[in-house]
Amino acid sequence: QVQLQESGPGLVKPSETLSLTCTVSGGSITYYHWNWIRQSPGKELEWIGNIYYSGSTDYNPSLRSRVTISLDASKSQFSLKVTSVTTADSAVYYCARCILGTSRIFDSWGQGKSVTVSS
Amino acid sequence: EIVMTQSPATLSVSPGERAILSCRASQSVTTNLAWYQHKPGQAPRLLIYGASTRATGVSARFSGIGSGTEFTLTISSLQSEDLAVYYCQQYNDWPPERAFGQGTKVEI
Numbered sequence: 001q002v003q004l005q006e007s008g009p010g011l012v013k014p015s016e017t018l019s020l021t022c023t024v025s026g027g028s029i030t031y032y033h034w035n036w037i038r039q040s041p042g043k044e045l046e047w048i049g050n051i052y053y054s055g056s057t058d059y060n061p062s063l064r065s066r067v068t069i070s071l072d073a074s075k076s077q078f079s080l081k082v083t084s085v086t087t088a089d090s091a092v093y094y095c096a097r098c099i100l101g102t103s104r105i106f107d108s109w110g111q112g113k114s115v116t117v118s119s
Numbered sequence: 120e121i122v123m124t125q126s127p128a129t130l131s132v133s134p135g136e137r138a139i140l141s142c143r144a145s146q147s148v149t150t151n152l153a154w155y156q157h158k159p160g161q162a163p164r165l166l167i168y169g170a171s172t173r174a175t176g177v178s179a180r181f182s183g184i185g186s187g188t189e190f191t192l193t194i195s196s197l198q199s200e201d202l203a204v205y206y207c208q209q210y211n212d213w214p215p216e217r218a219f220g221q222g223t224k225v226e227i
Contacts (some may be wrong), residue, residue, distance in 0.1 A: 004162075045163075045206060045219040062216045094163070104210035105153050107174060109162035 002027030004095050006113035012089075013119050018082040020113055022095030029053055029076050033098040035106060036069060036080045038091040046091075050103060051078055058103065090117045121145055121212045125205075125220035132225060138194040140223045142207035147187045151211035154183055154192045157222075158203045166205075167192065194225070202227050 008020035022034070036048040049059035051069045059067050063082070071078040082089055093113050096106040122145040132138045142152070150170040157163040165174040167183035170190060180195045194201055204222045209215070 044217070044221045045208075047215060047218045049214075058214050060214055060216060096163075099165075099168070104151075104213055105165065105168045106155070106163070106208075107165045109164070111160075111162050 002097060002108050004097065004108060004110035006093060006095050006110045008113060008115070010114055010116060012085055012115060012117050014086055014117055015084055018080070018085050018089060018115060018117070020080045020093055020095075020115070022078050022080075022110060024076045024078075024097070029071070029073050029078075032100060033103040034069075034071065034078045035096045035098060037094045037096055037106070037109075039094070039112075040088070040091040043091075048080065048082075048093075050098070052103070085117045087117050089115070091115060120216050121148060121209055122217060123207055123209055123220035125207055125223050127223060128221070129224045129226060132194075132197045132227065134199060134227060135196050138197050138201070138225055140192040140194075140205055140225070142185075142190040142192070142220055144188045144190075144209055148209040148211035150186050151209060152183075152185065152190050153208045153210065154181075155206045155208065156201075156203045157206065163206070197225070197227065199227050201225060 003025045012018045030053045033050045035050040051057045066083045068081045095110045097108040099105045099107045124143045126141045152170045154167040155163045171183045207220045
């Protein structure tokens with residue numbers, strides 16, 4: 001059974017870049033879409049974007065200008081960068097896999113990584 | 120932009136009773152609708168996709184129905200392990216600015 005684990009700093013300063021990595025184990029990274037989703041306190045889940053194993057990406061239009069998702073298949077990892085962060089980017093960040101053959105339905109999730117933006 | 124609205128915000132149900140959760144889309148999403156269960160401290164779990172198809176390993180106590188703008192998730196014979204927040208997600212309009220509803224918290 002595939003497992004996903006987020007890692008990275010839990011505290012980021014305003015205006016800096018948030019960087020997280022998701023490590024995939026127990027399954028192949030090939031042929032799937034891999035996603036980042038976040039949830040700020042008291043708010044709904046927000047899809048950030050995804051990357052296909054081939055490297056093609058898709059992003060939430062509201063975040064596209066600040067977000068980059070990349071993938072390292074040799075390490076079974078994919079990563080998220082969010083630039084110019086503000087307190088509004090404080091959230092629990094989840095990585096998730098899509099159902100094989102889809103790019104929009106999330107069938108496996110990590111436990112989440114809490115990130116606080118504060119000076 | 121499609122907005123997903125869930126009701127009620129909180130649902131109190133006794134063990135063994137049936138829970139009915141609603142999700143409404145601001146415009147048609149056909150049957151491109153998924154439901155997720157999120158327990159405190161755990162990873163969210165896919166329950167239903169295609170509005171009515173149960174994901175692998177999901178109990179038959181969970182059922183989904185609907186199309187267009189109105190959707191329902193029913194949990195028959197509620198158990199204590201079902202305490203969680205349930206989210207609906209549309210995937211008809213992609214990439215979305217907002218894909219998820221705000222959630223329904225099920226209390227036992």
